[in-house]
């Protein structure tokens with residue numbers, strides 16, 4: 001899974017990217033300092049793995065990962081070639097979801113492209129560029145479909161979907177899933193469009209306002225909805241990223257936070273993308289694997305190895321909480337809490353699984 005971090009220059013994208021990846025993307029006070037997109041792989045925090053590790057006495061803990069890309073160069077007019085122009089667009093097309101960083105911090109030493117902090121206008125500016133980019137893609141495709149529809153009537157219904165989508169874009173409205181049927185949305189989703197990708201907004205706010213009401217934050221919440229916005233302080237996150245795990249907890253407690261903002265970003269991204277994880281556990285390794293919600297057992301087995309999918313026989317499934325509660329697999333088996341599931345089983349959150357397969 002790949003998430004692209006976008007936003008106007010100097011909003012804190014690279015600072016957040018660095019904190020997320022502990023990496024080396026440059027964070028500097030220049031609008032276009034990150035010319036190439038930076039890619040970083042991040043572990044998805046999962047305390048269940050540590051508990052399973054204790055239970056199975058293994059030190060090998062392998063969390064599942066998310067890839068973040070720091071995408072620079074998005075400014076007003078970018079879809080027409082301003083800033084880094086269309087270069088950013090190809091990077092955004094490749095991601096599964098967008099994390100849109102919005103500047104809510106005031107700092108007179110750090111310039112804002114428009115000279116003034118105005119999160120709502122910033123969101124509009126970026127979203128309009130994305131809309132314009134999609135409008136171009138859609139126009140081209142409509143032209144092509146019109147020609148094809150003369151020979152192939154099936155394309156007529158696709159043409160209708162695209163026309164409906166285009167009407168939205170032309171009004172400057174950001175398309176939302178609810179305006180389309182599932183079939184329509186699925187079709188649109190396969191077209192490498194940008195505005196159909198799930199979006200999460202990250203409000204970068206001042207370090208001393210992280211626990212208080214922030215006017216900007218309230219404004220954004222009203223605009224995009226409560227569950228789409230994650231307030232964080234890039235400065236604090238950067239400090240947290242430098243700490244060891246036990247120091248981290250103390251630091252978070254001092255700030256009256258129970259989780260780092262980045263952990264919240266990662267978890268929210270999971271929800272946003274309709275993803276969940278399942279677990280495998282044993283003396284050799286305890287590991288989390290990412291799947292889409294609704295994935296069936298053989299498909300999930302295929303995440304581990306294609307042979308496991310091909311030769312799938314059954315899955316032995318124990319709920320993580322049962323396993324922790326009763327302390328061992330033999331106990332959950334004895335109590336009938338370890339179930340045998342077949343190929344139509346839909347994986348659930350908190351499943352600890354052992355797959356049986358033929359080679």
Ligand SMILES: Nc1nc2c(ncn2[C@@H]2O[C@H](COP(=O)(O)OP(=O)(O)O)[C@@H](O)[C@H]2O)c(=O)[nH]1
Nearest residue numbers: 009010011012013014015027028029107234235
């Ligand atoms: N005061 C303050 N400065 C920040 C914060 N986040 C980023 N900055 C600074 O703003 C400047 C631009 O940040 P950067 O991450 O490079 O922005 P980008 O252009 O969006 O990648 C850098 O000098 C950062 O140190 C913040 O939360 N508070």
Ligand SMILES: [Mg+2]
Nearest residue numbers: 013014034072
């Ligand atoms: Mg940057």
